[in-house]
Amino acid sequence: xxxxxxxxxxxxxxxxxxxxxxxxxxxxxxxxxxxxxxxxxxxxxxxxxxxxxxxxxxxxxxxxxxxxxxxxxxxxxxxxxxxxxxxxxxxxxxxxxxxxxxxxxxxxxxxxxxxxxxxxxxxxxxxxxxxxxxxxxxxxxxxxxxxxxxxxxxxxxxxxxxxxxxxxxxxxxxxxxxxxxxxxxxxxxxxxxxxxxxxxxxxxxxxxxxxxxxxxxxxxxxxxxxxxxxxxxxxxxxxxxxxxxxxxxxxxxxxxxxxxxxxxxxxxxxxxxxxxxxxxxxxxxxxxxxxxxxxxxxxxxxxxxxxxxxxxxxxxxxxxxxxxxxxxxxxxxxxxxxxxxxxxxxxxxxxxxxxxxxxxxxxxxxxxxxxxxxxxxxxxxxxxxxxxxxxxxxxxxxxxxxxxxxxxxxxxxxxxxxxxxxxxxxxxxxxxxxxxxxxxxxxxxxxxxxxxxxxxxxxxxxxxxxxxxxxxxxxxxxxxxxxxxxxxxxxxxxxxxxxxxxxxxxxxxxxxxx
Numbered sequence: 001x002x003x004x005x006x007x008x009x010x011x012x013x014x015x016x017x018x019x020x021x022x023x024x025x026x027x028x029x030x031x032x033x034x035x036x037x038x039x040x041x042x043x044x045x046x047x048x049x050x051x052x053x054x055x056x057x058x059x060x061x062x063x064x065x066x067x068x069x070x071x072x073x074x075x076x077x078x079x080x081x082x083x084x085x086x087x088x089x090x091x092x093x094x095x096x097x098x099x100x101x102x103x104x105x106x107x108x109x110x111x112x113x114x115x116x117x118x119x120x121x122x123x124x125x126x127x128x129x130x131x132x133x134x135x136x137x138x139x140x141x142x143x144x145x146x147x148x149x150x151x152x153x154x155x156x157x158x159x160x161x162x163x164x165x166x167x168x169x170x171x172x173x174x175x176x177x178x179x180x181x182x183x184x185x186x187x188x189x190x191x192x193x194x195x196x197x198x199x200x201x202x203x204x205x206x207x208x209x210x211x212x213x214x215x216x217x218x219x220x221x222x223x224x225x226x227x228x229x230x231x232x233x234x235x236x237x238x239x240x241x242x243x244x245x246x247x248x249x250x251x252x253x254x255x256x257x258x259x260x261x262x263x264x265x266x267x268x269x270x271x272x273x274x275x276x277x278x279x280x281x282x283x284x285x286x287x288x289x290x291x292x293x294x295x296x297x298x299x300x301x302x303x304x305x306x307x308x309x310x311x312x313x314x315x316x317x318x319x320x321x322x323x324x325x326x327x328x329x330x331x332x333x334x335x336x337x338x339x340x341x342x343x344x345x346x347x348x349x350x351x352x353x354x355x356x357x358x359x360x361x362x363x364x365x366x367x368x369x370x371x372x373x374x375x376x377x378x379x380x381x382x383x384x385x386x387x388x389x390x391x392x393x394x395x396x397x398x399x400x401x402x403x404x405x406x407x408x409x410x411x412x413x414x415x416x417x418x419x420x421x422x423x424x425x426x427x428x429x430x431x432x433x434x435x436x437x438x439x440x441x442x443x444x445x446x447x448x449x450x451x452x453x454x455x456x457x458x459x460x461x462x463x464x465x466x467x468x469x470x471x472x473x474x475x476x477x478x479x480x481x482x483x484x485x486x487x488x489x490x491x492x493x494x495x496x497x498x499x500x501x502x503x504x505x506x507x508x509x510x511x512x513x514x
Contacts, residue, residue: 041075044495048076051487060474062484065394066467066492069405069456075465083379083391084470087445088334089452090385092397094360095327096404096414097367098342101350104324104413108134108345110193112149113312121155127298127315128307129287130164131193133348133355134320135330135341138196139220139286141318146290148316160300161291163284164307167192168344169354172279176387183246183274187386190340191279192355195286197337198279200225200254204242205269206262207233214262222285224253224276231258238263244272252278280304324413331417331443332425336384343383357382368396371403385445394468397454401466405456418443418455421489427453431486435460436493442467449473451481457489461497 052062065080067073074080098106109132116125127149172189180187188198200222205215214231226249231242242260249255254276262269276282284302291298320326323342330338340357347359361380369375373396381389404414419425422437426444431437442455454468469488471481 040496044491045076047491048078048488051484051491052078054480054484056476056480056484057471057474060481061472063394063470064468064488065398066465067398067402069402069464069466072402077395080394080468083393084452084472085388085447085450086385086390086392086397086454086470087447087450087452088336088385089397089443089445089454089468089470090383090390090392091331091334091339092400092443092454093364093368093380093392094339094343094346094383095331095417096400096410097364098323098346099327099404099410099414100367100407101346101363102323104322104410106323108132108136108320108326110134110137110145110318110320111307112145112315112317113307113309114154114315115312116159118153121153123154123157123159125157126159126162126300127154127157128162128164128305128312129193129283130167130307131191131283132167133192133341133345134318135194135197135335135338136320136326137194137283139290142195142287143290143294145316145318146287146294146296148318149291150294150296152315154315155296157291157296157298157300160303161284161288161298162303162305162307163193163280163287164305165192165280165283166306167348167353167355169356171356172277174340174357174383174386175381176389179387179389185273185275186336188275188337189277189279190337190344191283192344193283194279194337194341195283197335198276198282199273199337200276200282201271201273202227202244202256202258203269203271204231204244204258204262206264206266209233210235210264214258216256216258218256220286220289222282222289224251224278224281224285226253226255228255228257231260231262233264234261236263236265240266240270242270242272244274246274248277252281324417327413328417332419334426334444336386339384340382368400372399385447387447394454394470397468398466401454401456401468405464405466415441415456430482431489434486434490434493436486436489439493440489442489445470446478449475451478451485453482453485453489457492459492459495459497461495463495463497465492465495467492 063079063082063084066076111130113128114123114125177187185199203217207213210233212233213229216227216229218225240262245257247255288298288302343360344355346363348355350363351359364380379391405411418441419427421427421431421440440457442453445452450472452470457465469485474481
């Protein structure tokens with residue numbers, strides 16, 4: 001009998017071997033025994049159960065699911081089929097569906113179109129800026145776009161500057177925004193033509209002398225952003241105390257009121273970021289200011305209107321970075337605005353213009369059912385996980401993670417989009433000096449009373465596990481939840497794996513027999 005045949009025969013015989021001999025034979029031929037596998041996972045389950053008995057979880061609901069991405073087996077489950085508010089773990093669903101339907105190489109485009117005739121640098125017509133959902137447009141990229149307009153010979157526009165935002169509907173705030181109080185930048189509105197994440201920055205500086213008013217610089221300057229300065233300059237050594245609030249005016253402009261004090265020595269001042277209310281208005285004003293800076297005069301006003309492809313001429317097209325790069329930034333730093341822009345873009349591309357939250361959610365739901373998540377077993381409201389709107393289970397999250405890991409065409413882009421333990425993104429400062437550093441990639445989720453961490457971890461035996469940890473209704477500080485999540489992640493990274501456990505058990509048994 002050949003050696004290979006002999007090994008096969010022993011392997012077939014293993015199920016009939018019991019006790020110490022079975023473990024020893026399995027180890028000698030390099031085949032992990034079921035007994036060793038059960039023992040290893042039993043020890044891991046015991047450790048995880050102990051971690052979940054932490055006093056910080058006494059008044060909370062916690063759900064955990066861990067599965068192998070190799071064979072899909074469940075390694076640990078605790079309340080794993082309960083529906084939880086996932087917070088920003090919702091972005092895992094949004095970005096997975098976007099990669100699946102749009103592809104990693106998808107690029108957002110922003111077009112410049114015109115009407116009329118162009119003669120000797122004068123455009124006797126209108127200029128259109130057509131947005132198609134790009135979440136990465138900034139002042140800098142827009143100035144590049146404006147420079148391209150100038151380079152194509154347009155020095156003056158006799159007509160109007162039009163903003164075309166018809167790629168999305170005119171609903172700027174999605175489900176969950178109604179629960180927001182204040183003007184936080186993380187709850188910025190969404191629009192097909194959006195700039196600077198639909199937020200603006202204002203730098204507060206001390207005045208020229210003690211007792212004088214503080215100064216405020218809004219960049220780039222926009223007519224719809226008005227500053228009401230009530231702050232004062234104080235002597236050197238005074239502690240900085242600033243209170244900045246915004247109110248929405250009847251014409252959708254923003255009045256920013258500054259109160260408090262800055263010491264005269266605070267040369268760099270403070271930078272405050274707040275949200276705008278009407279994306280198209282803000283984008284149009286900014287583009288006009290940039291055109292002016294580049295020396296291009298616009299005779300008319302900023303208006304909103306659709307550019308008919310048949311009756312307008314294409315001047316220039318700006319393309320974003322590939323979707324894979326956009327998603328990497330989104331997931332690593334948990335950008336709500338980018339997630340919502342992508343969700344509505346997904347709706348427009350899959351179901352037709354205009355993109356809406358409902359169409360985007362339909363695309364995500366179709367993707368989830370395709371990978372095996374039962375229809376109507378989850379709740380989708382928005383793409384970012386903002387506030388109390390979405391519901392998923394830990395089991396559904398790990399199934400999604402497994403399915404994305406199995407897809408060769410999407411795996412690299414999806415996995416690399418997640419933050420790396422102790423190295424990057426929202427878990428840059430977590431898992432320090434532990435076996436999980438650079439071995440765990442995950443997406444965080446944080447709201448009041450909600451904390452989540454889901455992703456991948458590589459064990460000591462190089463097995464990749466998908467995990468999802470969700471906590472709802474906890475009391476106290478989020479850091480207490482982070483510590484529990486970190487302990488779970490470290491336990492998974494320290495998991496020796498079946499092969500090593502089988503070998504170790506066999507070696508211990510052989511030593512005992514000697």
